[in-house]
Amino acid sequence: MKILALIAVALTGWLLMSAVSDFPDWGDPHSPANSYRLSQGYITDTFPQTSVPNMVTAVLADYRGYDTMFETVVIFTAGIAIIGILRRYGPKDKVIPEQKLYKKEPDLIVETTCRLMIPIIQLFALYVVAHGHHSPGGGFQGGVIFGASFILLALARDLQATQKWVPESRILNLAGTGIFIYAGFGFLCLLLGSNFLDYAILHKVMGVTPIEARSHSMLGVEIGVAFTVTAIMFSIYSNLASNGYMKEGL
Amino acid sequence: MELFEAISTKINYWVYIVIMMIGLFAMISKNNLIKKLIGMSIFQTAIILFYVSIGVKEGATIPILYHDQVHAAHGDHGEADTSHGEHGAVESHEADIHINPDDFTNPLVHVLMLTAIVVGVSTLGVGLAITQKLHREFGSIEEHEILEIIKSGK
Amino acid sequence: MIWIFDSIILIFLVVTAIISLQVKDLLSASMIFGVYSFLMCLLWAGMAAVDVAFTEAAVGAGVSAVFLIATVFRTSRRSSD
Numbered sequence: 085m086k087i088l089a090l091i092a093v094a095l096t097g098w099l100l101m102s103a104v105s106d107f108p109d110w111g112d113p114h115s116p117a118n119s120y121r122l123s124q125g126y127i128t129d130t131f132p133q134t135s136v137p138n139m140v141t142a143v144l145a146d147y148r149g150y151d152t153m154f155e156t157v158v159i160f161t162a163g164i165a166i167i168g169i170l171r172r173y174g175p176k177d178k179v180i181p182e183q184k185l186y187k188k189e190p191d192l193i194v195e196t197t198c199r200l201m202i203p204i205i206q207l208f209a210l211y212v213v214a215h216g217h218h219s220p221g222g223g224f225q226g227g228v229i230f231g232a233s234f235i236l237l238a239l240a241r242d243l244q245a246t247q248k249w250v251p252e253s254r255i256l257n258l259a260g261t262g263i264f265i266y267a268g269f270g271f272l273c274l275l276l277g278s279n280f281l282d283y284a285i286l287h288k289v290m291g292v293t294p295i296e297a298r299s300h301s302m303l304g305v306e307i308g309v310a311f312t313v314t315a316i317m318f319s320i321y322s323n324l325a326s327n328g329y330m331k332e333g334l
Numbered sequence: 335m336e337l338f339e340a341i342s343t344k345i346n347y348w349v350y351i352v353i354m355m356i357g358l359f360a361m362i363s364k365n366n367l368i369k370k371l372i373g374m375s376i377f378q379t380a381i382i383l384f385y386v387s388i389g390v391k392e393g394a395t396i397p398i399l400y401h402d403q404v405h406a407a408h409g410d411h412g413e414a415d416t417s418h419g420e421h422g423a424v425e426s427h428e429a430d431i432h433i434n435p436d437d438f439t440n441p442l443v444h445v446l447m448l449t450a451i452v453v454g455v456s457t458l459g460v461g462l463a464i465t466q467k468l469h470r471e472f473g474s475i476e477e478h479e480i481l482e483i484i485k486s487g488k
Numbered sequence: 489m490i491w492i493f494d495s496i497i498l499i500f501l502v503v504t505a506i507i508s509l510q511v512k513d514l515l516s517a518s519m520i521f522g523v524y525s526f527l528m529c530l531l532w533a534g535m536a537a538v539d540v541a542f543t544e545a546a547v548g549a550g551v552s553a554v555f556l557i558a559t560v561f562r563t564s565r566r567s568s569d
Binding site: 139152 | 442
C-alpha cells in the first residue's frame, strides 16, 4: 500500500514539477495574473469607489460580497454538522463513567493571568473587526480572536463555568444572528430598489454619500461575519473537547 | 546545463510542490486517522502558499493604501470643491495619479485564499468530529484495526 | 523577499512537515503542526500578504492546533505509525 502511494505521489509530483518551467518568474509585475485587468482595476478603483484603503477587505466585503456570505454559511454549517455528529445527552445528574473526571482546584497563577488577559484579548478582537478598513483585519480575524478568548476561559477554568457566560442556546442564537445581519443587508438593498448586496443604494437610509454608504455597510457586514465566527469557534471547541456531553472539558 | 539554469530561478515552486506531495502522501498512506487529517491540513496550506506566491510583485508593498495617499485623495477634492471640507463626489482620474498598480501586491489572490483558509479549518473541525465518533463506536482510530473489526462482524 | 530569510524558512517548513507526520506521539504531532502553521504565517508576511498571514496566525496556530489537541485528548495518544 505504501509503495503504491509512493509511486502515485512521485508521478503527480513529477508531472507538476515538469510544468513549472512554464510558470512566470518570481515577482514579475507583468505576469498574466498581475496584468489581468481585474487585478489592476481593484488596485486603482477601490479607493475612489468605496473610500476604503484596505483593498483586500473592500474586495472581500463589497465586490465579492456574495462569496463571503456563503463562506459564513459554510462555517455555520460546519458548526451545525459537528453538533449533529457528536452531541449527546448523558444521564442528568449522575457522573459519566467514561470521562476522566479529575476535579482541579483553581490555580492562582492561571486565574490571575486569565483575568488580566481575557479583557485585553477581547478588546483587541473588537479593534481588529472595527479597523478592517484601514489595517489588516476584518470580520473573520476578529471573530476568531474573540472565540479564542472564550476558549482560553474554558481552558483555564472548567467548561461548566464557562457555560454560564456562553450557554449553548445563546451561542447558536449568535451564530444565526450573524448570517441574518449579512443577508439582511442584502435584502435591505433589494427592498430599496437596487440589486442584492449592492450597497450604494443604502445612502438613502444612512444619510451619507453613496461612497460612504458602501464603506459603512462593509463594516456592518463584517460585524455579522464576526458574530458567526465567534459563536461557531467556541461551539466546535466545546463539542470536541467534551466528546459531546458539554459537561467536562479539557 | 541550461535546464538547470532555467529551473534554478524557479526552485521555490519545486519546494512548494514537495510540501504538497508530503501532505498527499500522508493522506493516502498513513494508518492513523489524525495523521491523515494533519496531512490534509498540510496539503491545504501548501496550496494556499502556492497561490499567494503567484500574486507577488518585486518591490511592491502591502495592498493597503498609504496614509498620505488617502489624505492626498481627500485633499484634492477638498480644494476642487467649495467651502465645506467634506468629501464630495469622487472623480476617479484625480486619484489615479497617486495609485500605480505596480506598487501594490495583487489583492485578488489574497481574497480567494482567505476563503480557502476558512473552509480548511471548517473541514478540519468536521473531520475531527468524525474521528471522535469512530473512536466512540469502534474503540480505536487506526484504519486497519477498524477495518478488521468491521470484517469480523459487528 | 529577502532570499536567505525565505530559504531558511522553507527548509524549516519541509522539516517540520515531515517530522509532524513521523512522530508516534500524537500530542507532539499537533504541536509541531502548530509550528508549521506559524512558519507559513511568517512566509506570507514576508511576501506582503498581510491579511492572509493574520488569518493563518489566528486560525492555524491558534484554533486549529487546539482542536487537534482536544481530539487527541478524547481519543488515544499513541499512533501505530
